[in-house]
Amino acid sequence: MAERFATTIHQKNIVVAMSGGVDSSVAAALLQQQGARVQGVFMALAQPDLAEQLQRVRAVADFLRIPLTVVDLAEPFQREVVDYFCAGYFAGKTPNPCVVCNRTIKCGLLLDRAREGLGADLLATGHYVRISGEGEAGYRLLKGIDPTKDQSYFLALLRQEQLARLCFPLGDFRKEEVYELAAGFGLAFRDTPESQDICFLKHQSVAEFLAVHSPGQGRPGPMLTLQGKELGQHAGIHHYTIGQRRGLGLPDATPWYVATLDPERNVVVVGKDADLWQREMVLPVVHWLRGHPPSLPHVCAVKIRSRHPACQAEIVGFDTGVRLTFAEPQRAVTPGQFAVFYEGEEVLGCGEIAR
Structure with missing residues (x-):
């Protein structure tokens, strides 16, 4: 359990965003073990397998003997995430809907519903990240300790007021340990397939999805x-x-x-391949997790997409955003993806790549 919650989790009202998978299920069980008053919440987003997924979530909630609330967020999810996804592709971009969803839906509207409707002190998710700090210095978003599962990239758009109300019980665990915890709690997930990044695609390709949701464009x-x-x-x-x-x-x-x-x-x-490499990129708008940028110019590590190895770059500010200069040329810098800045384990900020 992250140090931030080690002595304060007892008797807190914590709502866990549950998907029916091993990560959110173990997160709920861990918090319950720590003495929190746990309840589950499931986001109904008009998923292709909604009924099947809800059945799995109900089974886990029943097993853990925690109440479960279903929250219908299908309309805002369509507007904020799916429409953004479709518009991005037709604008020549490769959008990242998970980054946007985490800020606006899961850690946005769902967090609001959990606090206002369910009395939550904190909303917990199964993300492999950590939070530290509080007070005037603000909260810091840190990588999960398992480098193969770290999901900090996907949470880089979060704001301070969101970080203050979030809990990530799995940030201090490796994936293999989570499976072991699941077995210890009596949760059978060893043979359950991992969920895919873009939940609404299911088994469709991007082109197949766009043909149905944005025909003729x-x-x-x-x-x-x-x-x-x-x-x-x-x-x-x-x-x-x-x-x-x-x-x-x-x-x-x-x-x-x-x-x-x-x-x-x-x-x-x-x-040709030689034409895919570049030394600079531009981010018109940048979000800083602390609410303000470090002193610029600033050298840090940058990931230009979720599975891309971090590279060193210098960030220089200008009138409408920032320009990054890489220490070494980077391949296939892609408009629509997010560039995420790291200082060691900490996420400093991010911005959508323009060019």
């Missing part, structure tokens, strides 16, 4: 080289992302990759 157009030579036609820019190699249908002595997407001209620009 994509249209074919030219596929050009960086020098402007047309090599073929694309099926709609929403089918492509920066660095993509497969599905281009462009045979050559060396592979072609998607280098840029130009939604205004409806053009997919392709290049």
Whole structure:
């Protein structure tokens, strides 16, 4: 259990966001073991497998003998997350809906409902992250200790007032330990598959999902080289992302990759691997978790997508955001993804990549 809660968890009213998986289930059981007054809450988001998922959640809640409340957040989830996701692809971006969902829905509206409707002191989730600090210095969001499961990237848009009301019981555990805890609590999850990052896709591809939820928006157009030579036609820019190699249908002595997407001209620009590397990127808007930036320019570690190894970069401020200069060129910097800044274990801030 994180040090922040070690002596204060007893008798607190803690609502646990439950999905029916091992992480949220063990989080609930751990808090219960620590003496908290635990209840579960399930977000109904019009998931493809809603009935099946709710059945799993109810089974866990019944096993732990905790009350369960179902909160219907399907309409705001559609508006804030799904619509953002669809619009991003048609704008030539590769959006990250989980980052947006965690701020606006799970740690936003759900946190509000838990506090106002269920009397929660804290909302707990099964994320592998940690929180430390409080008072004038503010709260710090830290990586989970398991580097293979750390989810701090996906929570980098959180605000101080959200961090003050959140609890992450699994941040001090490794995944294998969580399975062992589950077995000790009598929860059988060893053979349960891991949930996927984008919950609403289920088994659909992005293109299949967009065809159903935003029909008729994509249209074919030219596929050009960086020098402007047309090599073929694309099926709609929403089918492509920066660095993509497969599905281009462009045979050559060396592979072609998607280098840029130009939604205004409806053009997919392709290049070779050497064309995918860059030393700088621009973030028009930056969110700082402490509420204010460090002294700029500032050198720190940066992740340009969730599974990308952190790289060193210098952050320089300018009128409309920041510019990052990498110590080493980075491959396939992708508009729409988030760049997340780290100082050691701490998340400093983030911003959506523009170019």
